[in-house]
Amino acid sequence: AQKVTQAQTEISVVEKEDVTLDCVYETRDTTYYLFWYKQPPSGELVFLIRRNSFDEQNEISGRYSWNFQKSTSSFNFTITASQVVDSAVYFCALSEASHTGFQKLVFGTGTRLLVSP
Amino acid sequence: DGGITQSPKYLFRKEGQNVTLSCEQNLNHDAMYWYRQDPGQGLRLIYYSQIVNDFQKGDIAEGYSVSREKKESFPLTVTSAQKNPTAFYLCASSPLRSSTDTQYFGPGTRLTVL
Numbered sequence: 589a590q591k592v593t594q595a596q597t598e599i600s601v602v603e604k605e606d607v608t609l610d611c612v613y614e615t616r617d618t619t620y621y622l623f624w625y626k627q628p629p630s631g632e633l634v635f636l637i638r639r640n641s642f643d644e645q646n647e648i649s650g651r652y653s654w655n656f657q658k659s660t661s662s663f664n665f666t667i668t669a670s671q672v673v674d675s676a677v678y679f680c681a682l683s684e685a686s687h688t689g690f691q692k693l694v695f696g697t698g699t700r701l702l703v704s705p
Numbered sequence: 706d707g708g709i710t711q712s713p714k715y716l717f718r719k720e721g722q723n724v725t726l727s728c729e730q731n732l733n734h735d736a737m738y739w740y741r742q743d744p745g746q747g748l749r750l751i752y753y754s755q756i757v758n759d760f761q762k763g764d765i766a767e768g769y770s771v772s773r774e775k776k777e778s779f780p781l782t783v784t785s786a787q788k789n790p791t792a793f794y795l796c797a798s799s800p801l802r803s804s805t806d807t808q809y810f811g812p813g814t815r816l817t818v819l
Contacts, residue, residue, distance in 0.1 A: 597745070623807070631793060633748075633810035679747060690736060690755055690801060691808060692763075695747030 590615045592682050594696035601670050602704055609665045609699045611680030617641075619685035622656065622663045623693065627677040636678075639663060670703045677701070708732065709811035711796050716816045718783070718790070726781045726814045728796035735801040737779035738808065741765060742793040751794075754779055755801060783816065791818045 591614040601607045613622065624636040637647065639656050647654045651668045667674055677698045683691040709730045718724045728737065736755050740748040750763030754773040768787025773779055779798075783790045793815050797808040 592747070625810075631795075631813040631815070633795065633797075635807050635809065638807055681747075690753075691799060691806070692750065692753075693748070693808060695749075697745065697747045 590617075590620075590682050590684065590694045592680050592694055592696035594678075594680055594699050596699045597697075598700040598702065600702045600704065603672060604669050605703075606666060606668050607670050607701065607703075609667075609678050609680075609701065611663045611665065611696060613661050613663065613680070613682045615682060615684065617684045621683045621685070621691070623681040623683070624654065624663075624665050625679045625681065627679065627698070629676070633679070636665075667701075670701075672703050672705055675701055675703045709796060709798055709809060711794075711811040711814050713814060714812065716814055718816065718818050720818055721785045723782055723784050724790075724816065726783065726794055726796075726816070728779045728781065728811060729777055730779075730796075730798045730811075731777060732798055732809065733776070733800075734798035734809075735776070736799045737773065738797040738799075739763075739769075739771065739779070739781045740795045740797065742795060742813075748795060751781065790816055792816060 593612045620641045622639045625633040653666045655664045677700045679698045680696045681693045683693050712727045738753040739751040742748050749765050752771045754760035770782045795813045796811040799808040800806045
């Protein structure tokens, strides 16, 4: 069975600090997809990134970066120079490949990030 | 603007009553999903639909029902059989072109049973 673990329940940082959110996953599939979503206080989940299991290149988007390591089954998310607007709950998710295109997402329990001024 | 709308944002229900949550999308997505979120937990899949007039149970379908009469709409009914319905409900949609497509989420409905 697939499983996603986000061991950090809540992280508090001061603005401009760097912070890394951990995500460890379990799957027997050789092809799978990993996602990060942000849930601000408004409640809506905002898509941040999708990563294919065949692509282990790290990715950077502005202050956000992702480190995908298949050897440790981890897909960690780093925010550089955090800002108050980064305060949210962040979810890591996993889906297996499907020839129909259908995704069944398995979510972690989320990490609440609090960035104080 | 394209997107997913859910209504109402807040919903209160008395025990024993059925209630229907609305989800509409104008993204022309084939697949639609309903998730439940409880405090401190991740999202759990209730039902999903890949095509009109067809839907499948997710991991926690008991006490819920859905319909998919139109591509744009996927309403969720929380029945009186659902033992603990108070939760945050999120609707999502995605294309079905490939597994690399992303699910996009609506703003959610917070249901409280009084």
